[in-house]
Amino acid sequence: MAEDDGNAEDGLHVERARVTHELIAGVQGLPASQVPEALCRACVALLPVASGLSVSVLGDSTDIGVVLCASDDVAARLAEIQYTLGEGPGMEAVRLRAPVFAADLTSPPATRRWPLFSVQAAKAGAEAAFSLPLADGSGTLGTLDLYRETSGSLSDAHVRTALLVADAVALAVLALDHASADPEGVVTWLAGAETDREEVHQATGMMMVRLGVNAEEALLRLRARTFSEGRTATEVARGIIDGTLDLRDD
Structure with missing residues (x-):
């Protein structure tokens, strides 16, 4: 049993190293203005199970968020819909400070949980949505939001990778915010x-x-x-x- 736990922990370290390496490789050497889109491309490559994804950061309150980058128009639209309606897996992930997954947006419980978002998401072209909070230790910076064109849950391996990607993205957002080459300190x-x-x-x-x-x-x-x-x-x-x-x- 202890050996199995050790193997699992070793596997997690290997996966974390892979995710970190690929994200760094995806943005290394780029000017700050190009980093968000490059970060999104790297995330898409790490999470091919998703049809697309976006990264959002919160404003002064959890009601207002800004889409930093989106892999496509559907991903951008889904993020805007949530902030417009005030409901959806991303809004709930921020409130709960925990991942919120909706494997099928076209049927209960998602349609009961987010009646307006579910309808609009389906119209936009998404039947499943998965949101992971970007944590900075003391709170939530924003969310990493994935969508799929067809309904279906994520495997345990996909969930593990998505969580590691969210952790790495949170660190990247913090690093960009505090490591600007601009003399005014504004990225x-x-x-x-x-x-x-x-x-x-x-x-x-x-x-x-x-x-x-x-x-x-x-x-x-x-x-x-x-x-x-x-x-x-x-x-x-x-x-x-x-x-x-x-x-x-x-």
């Missing part, structure tokens, strides 16, 4: 993500003032607008800020 990609996040915060504030509602209701109304118009939260926020969207419609 290009992170600065861009912050801009998107601030636009949503700014639009929420404008709705609070103009509609006389609190922050929670303003954010709910912004989400409702994005859902009804089939747009992303960032797109709607920009429309509110530049005045092309009439708040009186709300």
Whole structure:
């Protein structure tokens, strides 16, 4: 029994080393602005069981997140849908600080758990979704979100690899945030993500003032607008800020 445990631990170390090596090789030597997309490509290569994936980081609250990179349009859309609707495996993984897997988004329990997200995810082209939190020891930085075009669960080996990839991605995000060559200490990609996040915060504030509602209701109304118009939260926020969207419609 002890020998089996030792073999399993050795195997885990080998797999962790492989994942770390491939992620480093995928981003080594690149300027910071190119690292997120390269990181996504490396993750896709490590997780071929997924049809696609995205990496998101959280804003000041768990309600607002920014997609740092996505392997394809479906992966990007799934992340935006979750932040727009406020439900889905990614949102729950952040809340629980634990992996949340939905092997079949077209039937219960997923359709009961996330009734709006399940429908929109299927329309976007995903029948299964798997979210893993990016932990930094004291909290959750964001999520690594995988999807599959067809329903089906992940094998134990795939889950183990996905967890190791999530750990490595969390370290990469932290490293990028603290190791910028920019004299101002701002990594290009992170600065861009912050801009998107601030636009949503700014639009929420404008709705609070103009509609006389609190922050929670303003954010709910912004989400409702994005859902009804089939747009992303960032797109709607920009429309509110530049005045092309009439708040009186709300």
